[in-house]
Amino acid sequence: MSLISLDHVSKIYPRGTRPALDDVNLHIDRGEFVFLVGASGSGKTTLLSLMLREEEATDGEIHVAGHDLRRLSNRQVPQYRRSLGFIFQDYKLLDNKTVWQNVAFALEVIGTRRSTIKSLVPKVLETVGLTGKENSYPQELSGGEQQRVTIARAYVNHPDILLADEPTGNLDPTTSLGIMEVLEAINRTGTTIVMATHNEEIVNSMRKRVVELHAGKIVRDERNGSYDSALYFPDAQVEAKSQQAIGRTLAMVDAHAPAAETTGPIAIAAPSDDVPERAETRDERERRAAMVVEQVSQAVNADTADEGIARLASSVHSGRTGRYGEAFAPVETTLTWGRGLRLDEYEASLAAGKSEQEAAAAAEQAAEPSGGTAAADAAGSQDAPDAASVGATGAAARAADGESAPAVDTSVPDIDLSPAGVSAALSASESGPADGAAHDMPAPYEAAGPAAAMPPAPPAPPMPPAPPAPRADGTHEGTDDTKGDARR
């Protein structure tokens, strides 16, 4: 049985005009890394929200880590989330806690020993490049740094599953690279990752499983997939092909086997998928967390990069611009997808008797705020990677600053970091030790708050392959050049 399975799942929001998800079938095995891609509004966030049990399906069955989510009561939700880490927009860091305390908090609330916290937190912060920032408060951090804190929180407990909704949204390429590097390392410890993204560059470089949604339906499910929207636009054509594609998708899902990794997974004992796990003892949990923290640290600091990360690094450090650059454009200018086609414009043009080609041209023109898409496409560089820069992936995560970041939640089992959950957690933690020391578990908090819609971004052409490259020494120094190289 798959770790995550959705069977004939539909979701209709109370005020929705059409199903946000329409008869979706998706099976994800333990250890997979799955990218969810698709146009804005295609249902990616909804799918993640259902897995998180933030939303409930209107129809169909969802099983996650042996839990039948239909049978899960609201009281059981916090416990269910014990096995999940999640990185969603609108889930905040705790503003009145330092970086160290934010990460430690994820361990405190499950009763981790003070000595364990003291040994794990510095290691995790080092891995995400935040050594030296331990005493900073979130508002004193850049967007990229905040994002790294939230990722540290999300994996410090070694969740079985990490759900990420556009974790690199609005971050610069180098920061995104560092984040992908850490996520890749987390995945290699056995954590299953499902990540919604609009970032074509990341998808094409990493070559993981790609599940594409269109208007609430899965229209593509490929192992080692790419995200070449040129094959799928204009949207009206996708719509016409959907039924056919869905049939193919179902066949592929049935035949689906666990993804083959370019780099072998790190051996960490994984519990069975098909029955809810027995609760780990504190000793077991702490041992597992310590092992994973160490493994992720080693992977990120290793001299050899995962091939996907190396490809992404080569792209970032070759100074490519083009569509990749647009992935970080403001939300207002990226409200379309594909080549920036406006579906409404396209359909109106067709209705007015224009040919498909003319309609697509009109839609594309309508979508471009100031010719930006075409200009950026034209500016896209296929330059060969700079070998010296390619190697700097480990250091990149430590050096780069983002402009803004979606905030993240953690794998903390008994709290929600939604606005309501955070308030509750804050009030509960006020009475606890401020230095990250272990204390009694607070009472469970109920889930609250919808996940936010993610900012979409236009796509990029497929990436040229790049060989794995040696890394830089992984120290904090020497990364400024890298940062400079990567930025346009």
Ligand SMILES: Nc1ncnc2c1ncn2[C@@H]1O[C@H](COP(=O)(O)OP(=O)(O)OP(=O)(O)O)[C@@H](O)[C@H]1O
């Ligand atoms: N709470 C809600 N109430 C009503 N409709 C909703 C709600 N949340 C999402 N929708 C609708 O459901 C559809 C899918 O939205 P969803 O946020 O899942 O898409 P998405 O692929 O994640 O988009 P984006 O890439 O922009 O984040 C959209 O048509 C959206 O308008």
